[in-house]
Every structure is written in C-alpha cells, then in structure tokens.
Amino acid sequence: MDNIYWNSFKTFFKIGAFTLGGGYAMIPIIEAEVVDKYKWVDKDEFLDLIAVSQSCPGVFAINISVFIGYKLRKVRGAICTALGTALPSFLIILLIAMFFHQFENNTVVAAMFRGIRPAVVALIAAPTFNLAKSAHISLYNCWIPIGSALLIWALKVNPIYIIIAAGLGGYLYGKYIKPTE
Amino acid sequence: MIFLSLFITFFEIGLFGFGGGYGMLSLIQTETVIHHHWLSSAEFTNIVAISQMTPGPIGINSATYCGYTAVHNGGFNGLMAILGSATATFALVLPSFILMILISKMFMKYMDTPAVQSIFSGLRPAVVGLLAAAALLLMTPENFSAPSQNPWQFWISIALFVASFVGTKFIKINPIRMICYAAFAGLLLLY
Numbered sequence: 351m352d353n354i355y356w357n358s359f360k361t362f363f364k365i366g367a368f369t370l371g372g373g374y375a376m377i378p379i380i381e382a383e384v385v386d387k388y389k390w391v392d393k394d395e396f397l398d399l400i401a402v403s404q405s406c407p408g409v410f411a412i413n414i415s416v417f418i419g420y421k422l423r424k425v426r427g428a429i430c431t432a433l434g435t436a437l438p439s440f441l442i443i444l445l446i447a448m449f450f451h452q453f454e455n456n457t458v459v460a461a462m463f464r465g466i467r468p469a470v471v472a473l474i475a476a477p478t479f480n481l482a483k484s485a486h487i488s489l490y491n492c493w494i495p496i497g498s499a500l501l502i503w504a505l506k507v508n509p510i511y512i513i514i515a516a517g518l519g520g521y522l523y524g525k526y527i528k529p530t531e
Numbered sequence: 532m533i534f535l536s537l538f539i540t541f542f543e544i545g546l547f548g549f550g551g552g553y554g555m556l557s558l559i560q561t562e563t564v565i566h567h568h569w570l571s572s573a574e575f576t577n578i579v580a581i582s583q584m585t586p587g588p589i590g591i592n593s594a595t596y597c598g599y600t601a602v603h604n605g606g607f608n609g610l611m612a613i614l615g616s617a618t619a620t621f622a623l624v625l626p627s628f629i630l631m632i633l634i635s636k637m638f639m640k641y642m643d644t645p646a647v648q649s650i651f652s653g654l655r656p657a658v659v660g661l662l663a664a665a666a667l668l669l670m671t672p673e674n675f676s677a678p679s680q681n682p683w684q685f686w687i688s689i690a691l692f693v694a695s696f697v698g699t700k701f702i703k704i705n706p707i708r709m710i711c712y713a714a715f716a717g718l719l720l721l722y
Contacts, residue, residue, distance in 0.1 A: 370586050370707060402634060402642055405651050407549045408627030409590040416631035425632065432628055439587025440595050440620050444613065446581055447599035454577075458718065465717015466710055467576045467674040468688040472695035473583065473706050474553055475666035478659060480700075481550075485655040494653075498660025502557055503667040506565065509558045510547045512657055520653015524645060 355430045358422055361388065362415045362434030376411050390418055411435050533605050534618050540567065541594050541622035550658035552582075552589035556665035559593050565668075569601035573673040583706055594619040687720050 361383050369376045385396050403413035412435055419431030453459045501507040540562050548555035563569045582592040598619030603612040641647055676684040691713050698704040
C-alpha cells in the first residue's frame with residue numbers, strides 16, 4: 351500500500367509541531383527528515399528549493415512543503431504536506447485564541463504582557479540590522495530601506511505598493527541601467 | 532461580509548508577503564490593525580509574542596488568531612469564529628500553494644534569469660525597510676505607555692526594549708528566554 355501521503359503529512363506535521371522560532375529554524379530539521387531520512391530530494395536539490403522558497407512570497411515553511419509534496423505526488427501530495435505544516439500552528443493558536451480572552455484581563459497575565467510587549471518590539475528591531483547586512487545595504491542603496499520604512503510608518507503607505515515598486519524598480523534598473531554601466 | 536474581506540486580505544498578504552515571517556509583519560499589521568481595525572496594536576503585539584513562544588510560522592499564527600478574533604469581535608458565535616480562522620489561514624496559504632506549483636511545473640528554469648534576479652535585487656533592500664517599519668509601527672503608547680500617561684511604565688518599557696535589543700543581538704540570548712525574562716520583569720515592576 352502506498353502510504354507516502356500519510357508519511358509526508360506526518361513528517362511535515364512533526365516539523366510544524368516541534369520547531370520553535372519559525373521559518374529559518376526549521377531548515378536543519380526539514381533537511382534531516384526530507385534529505386537524510388526519507389531521501390525525497392537530494393542535498394543539491396534541497397538547497398535550490400530553499401533558495402527559491404526564500405525569495406518567493408508567503409510563509410517559507412509552506413513554500414518548501416508544497417515543493418516537496420508536489421515533487422512526490424503532484425497536487426495531492428502538496429495538499430498533504432501543506433496541511434501537515436499548517437495544522438499544528440492552526441490548532442495551537444486556535445486554542446489560544448479561544449481561551450486567551452479569558453486570561454487577558456487577569457492582572458497577573460496583563461502585567462506579564464506589559465513587560466513582554468516592549469521586548470517583542472526589540473526582537474523585531476534586532477534582525478533588521480542582520481538582514482541589512484545580508485541584503486548588502488550600503489551608503490548607495492540605504493535610501494531604499496530607509497525610504498520604504500518611512501513611507502510605511504510616517505505616511506501610512508500600504509507595504510504592498512512598496513513591494514510592487516521595489517520589484518518593478520529592480521526590473522527596470524536591471525534592464526535599462528545596469529548593462530550600460 | 533467579514534469572511535470575504537478576511538479571505539481577500541490574507542490572500543493579499545500571502546501574495547505580497549516577501550521576506551519571511553518578520554518581513555510579513557508590517558503587511559499584516561497595516562491590514563489588520565490600521566486598515567480593518569480587527570485588532571488593536573497591543574493585541575497584535577501579544578500575537579507576535581505568542582507566536583514566538585509557540586511552534587510554527589508566524590504568518591500562519593497571526594492569520595489563525597486574527598480570523599478568530601475578527602469574527603468573534605463581529606458578534607458571531609464560536610463556531611463561526613473557528614470558520615473565520617480557517618478562512619484566513621486557507622487564504623494565506625493559497626497564493627504560496629499556487630505559486631510553488633507553477634514554479635515547480637514550469638518556471639524553475641526562469642528563476643535564474645537576469646530579469647527575475649533584477650526583480651529580487653530590488654525587493655531585497657525594500658524588505659529590510661519593511662522589517663524596520665514593522666518595529667516602528669509597534670512603538671505605540673499601547674505597547675510602551677507614554678511619559679504623560681504613566682512615566683514609570685514608559686521608562687520601564689524603554690529599559691526593557693533596550694535590554695532585549697542588546698540581549699538578543701549582542702549577547703545572543705535565545706528570544707524565547709528573553710520573552711520569559713521580560714514577562715518576569717513585567718510581573719515584578721508593572722503589576
């Protein structure tokens with residue numbers, strides 16, 4: 351009996367259920383299961399899939415699971431792996447959403463979250479600088495992130511327009527300006 | 532029609548959410564807090580904190596939580612709220628699903644072409660800006676209080692912000708542990 355559907359669902363469910371810290375923390379765990387244990391893709395192909403999944407929009411873990419599921423058993427395989435990845439978070443957060451409202455106004459929980467919220471803002475601010483380094487931000491192109499952040503924050507521009515403008519700008523720059531440099 | 536607007540909103544977030552979990556945050560926040568008022572700024576920050584402490588991608592976590600809360604606050608019962616959760620999560624995943632299948636089917640060979648690489652070269656610096664915007668957008672009186680409103684809480688919040696920034700970036704403290712420290716500090720100082 352072909353139970354690759356069940357195996358792939360189970361594998362990605364496990365990955366979704368046990369990896370804290372989201373996307374990038376999942377890479378070594380996905381690799382251990384998908385490349386080393388089940389040999390669904392080889393190492394080189396896995397690296398290619400990571401690169402494409404990272405550059406594409408959407409949730410990284412879903413992107414990579416759809417790739418592997420589709421490779422195994424086309425659309426039905428992709429449904430199994432995507433469902434496996436999304437289901438643990440969905441169920442956990444659903445439970446929290448259902449019951450958090452009851453605890454939110456509890457004075458102890460409220461005090462804890464008053465301390466947590468400024469820390470979370472710092473947790474988002476810190477990786478900005480790491481990302482700036484890996485995106486090769488220099489004096490010449492720092493106007494792009496600074497300008498985008500200011501447009502979104504101060505002028506309330508929808509980030510979707512920034513994304514479209516940046517993609518289009520990159521395309522036009524590559525097509526008309528770069529070759530003549 | 533709240534289900535339709537949840538679907539459209541999270542489909543858009545899935546389609547334009549470049550740069551992984553944190554990169555998506557400013558998009559999710561603009562749509563759910565500023566545009567639709569489904570969540571308050573503090574609620575949104577709580578979700579980010581909860582996402583850090585629970586497994587799974589932050590995009591899925593916020594879609595699930597937001598779908599539930601939006602429908603629940605709209606005055607529907609629990610079952611409809613669960614349906615709202617499912618709608619938002621499904622809508623977020625759908626663009627990835629379609630796009631990844633199209634890429635594996637026919638566009639894998641185009642991913643390395645100069646045109647596609649140029650598009651990404653424009654997107655990469657912008658995503659840095661999106662991430663910075665996500666942090667800036669969260670610096671609100673709801674999360675930090677204000678000197679005029681509650682100076683004690685304001686300065687404690689600033690201190691916790693600086694400590695968490697230095698702690699995770701330079702001392703490399705695990706983010707989950709950092710959140711636990713902040714929760715403890717909140718309990719001691721902001722009760």
